[in-house]
Amino acid sequence: MPCDDSPDDLKTLWQEAGKDRPVFSPDQLRKDTERLQARRRRGNSILLVCLSIFVATFALGFFLVHNTLSRIGSILAVLAFGHWLVNILVERARTTPDLGETSALLFYRAELVRTRDAHRQLLWRWLLVPPPNVLFDLGLIQTYAKRFPFIAPIEWFVSAVVLAVFLVWAPVKHLRAARTYQGRIDALDAAIKSNGEVTN
Amino acid sequence: MGIKVDQLESQDELYRKVAEEYGAALARLAYAYEADPDLRRDLSQEIHLALWRSFGKFNGRCSLRTWIYRVAHNVAASHVIRQSKGKRNAPAFLTLEEAEAQAGQDNIEISADRGQALARLFSLIQRLDPLDRQVILAYLEDLDAESIAEITGLSAANVWSKIHRIKAMLVRQFHRGGRNAL
Numbered sequence: 001m002p003c004d005d006s007p008d009d010l011k012t013l014w015q016e017a018g019k020d021r022p023v024f025s026p027d028q029l030r031k032d033t034e035r036l037q038a039r040r041r042r043g044n045s046i047l048l049v050c051l052s053i054f055v056a057t058f059a060l061g062f063f064l065v066h067n068t069l070s071r072i073g074s075i076l077a078v079l080a081f082g083h084w085l086v087n088i089l090v091e092r093a094r095t096t097p098d099l100g101e102t103s104a105l106l107f108y109r110a111e112l113v114r115t116r117d118a119h120r121q122l123l124w125r126w127l128l129v130p131p132p133n134v135l136f137d138l139g140l141i142q143t144y145a146k147r148f149p150f151i152a153p154i155e156w157f158v159s160a161v162v163l164a165v166f167l168v169w170a171p172v173k174h175l176r177a178a179r180t181y182q183g184r185i186d187a188l189d190a191a192i193k194s195n196g197e198v199t200n
Numbered sequence: 201m202g203i204k205v206d207q208l209e210s211q212d213e214l215y216r217k218v219a220e221e222y223g224a225a226l227a228r229l230a231y232a233y234e235a236d237p238d239l240r241r242d243l244s245q246e247i248h249l250a251l252w253r254s255f256g257k258f259n260g261r262c263s264l265r266t267w268i269y270r271v272a273h274n275v276a277a278s279h280v281i282r283q284s285k286g287k288r289n290a291p292a293f294l295t296l297e298e299a300e301a302q303a304g305q306d307n308i309e310i311s312a313d314r315g316q317a318l319a320r321l322f323s324l325i326q327r328l329d330p331l332d333r334q335v336i337l338a339y340l341e342d343l344d345a346e347s348i349a350e351i352t353g354l355s356a357a358n359v360w361s362k363i364h365r366i367k368a369m370l371v372r373q374f375h376r377g378g379r380n381a382l
Contacts, residue, residue: 010321010374014228014340017318021227022244024219026212029252032245096278099271100254100262103353104334107274111281177285188331 044092051085061136070139076132084125091121109188116181119174126170134159215252222268225341226251232325232337233276234283243279250275262350269338269351277330294327300369317374324373335362 055078062074097110137155145152219226226247234240254271258264325333331352338348345363349356 010370011340011342013314013317014321015224016314017231017322018224018227021223022241022248023223024245024248024252026215026252029215029249032249033253036249098257099250099274100258100267102270102274104270104273104277104351105331105353107270108277108330111278115281115285191331 040092044089047088048085051081054081055085058132058136065136065139065143067139067143069135069142073132073134073136073139077136080128080132083128087121087125091118105188105192109185112181112185112188116178116185119178119181123171123174123178126166126174129166130162133162211252211255214255214258215248218251218255218264218268219248222265226268226272228341229272229276229337231322232333233280235322235326239279239283243276246279247272247275263347265343266347266350269343273330273334273337273351277334280330294329296328296332296365296369298327300324300373320373332362332366335359336366339363339366 058074058077058081062071062078065071065074096114097107099107102110137159141152141155227244230240230244230247234243251268251271254267258267262270325336328336331354334352335348335354338351343351345356345359348354348359348363352359354362
């Protein structure tokens with residue numbers, strides 16, 4: 001049964017739009033898919049290299065800086081970055097709901113949940129960064145401050161920046177974002193509850 | 201990728217037919233979700249890419265039209281969420297009533313300036329919550345309530361109620377020289 005049996009100027013007006021539609025050929029789309037997959041592989045590789053450099057740096061620090069605090073910091077940093085890496089790769093491998101099989105309502109909710117969870121995970125990932133870093137820096141200060149007086153102010157400055165960025169700015173930003181998405185999910189759930197059943 | 205040649209051909213063939221038949225509707229959908237021309241071009245490409253890829257999985261459990269609109273709306277909803285991510289001043293989604301209040305008080309005559317009327321219509325739709333947007337878009341594409349329910353996952357009664365509100369809002373916003381547009 002149509003939504004509106006009467007002639008509808010607005011619908012006619014609507015149909016007039018979209019004349020300048022973009023045209024894509026299957027070959028072009030196939031190339032785009034390959035390009036996207038290549039970009040994703042490249043992104044994963046860059047991430048892997050960056051985190052590996054961090055892990056290698058702190059692992060090297062473990063052997064070069066003979067200080068208990070620095071060594072504890074090195075071990076914690078290697079564990080934290082390793083955890084990051086595994087987490088990111090698992091997240092990227094996670095499949096999204098099937099686009100054609102999932103109704104728009106359920107898909108939209110799933111996307112909101114996924115985005116909220118991404119912000120929550122980022123919040124925890126940032127929180128893992130400062131403790132090992134600060135411990136490592138304190139160890140450096142203890143070991144080298146007498147021989148190299150300029151090290152202490154530099155390391156204190158670096159620690160302060162790390163604490164400010166990773167313990168305050170980034171977590172607050174992601175916490176706010178996660179709350180915004182939670183608000184949207186709650187509003188959607190309330191609408192679903194008050195409006196009746198949902199089908200897939 | 202493990203796709204056989206005949207499978208690939210039928211996927212390409214189906215895509216070509218769909219792009220021909222639904223291309224304009226998909227372009228309107230992209231317009232309704234994205235105001236920025238460059239981002240809209242990206243969104244259109246994303247929708248077509250997702251559709252082409254999805255045809256390899258199309259199993260006929262729902263109609264092809266439902267499948268197409270589901271894929272297109274789902275890709276567009278992801279796009280909207282992704283675009284609002286990280287933007288501190290990203291505009292909040294509005295209800296029908298709020299969007300109407302922001303659109304302006306004057307009632308536009310469709311026949312007098314079709315470009316202006318169309319711009320007003322797109323501007324109204326672009327501010328809506330994705331779900332309301334999906335219903336109003338499907339309504340304007342002249343889909344019946346049952347089809348809209350199948351695409352959105354809302355109950356048919358809920359779709360009817362939303363359509364009723366949408367029509368009332370459009371009547372207040374547009375007219376055709378002495379008569380209402382609907």
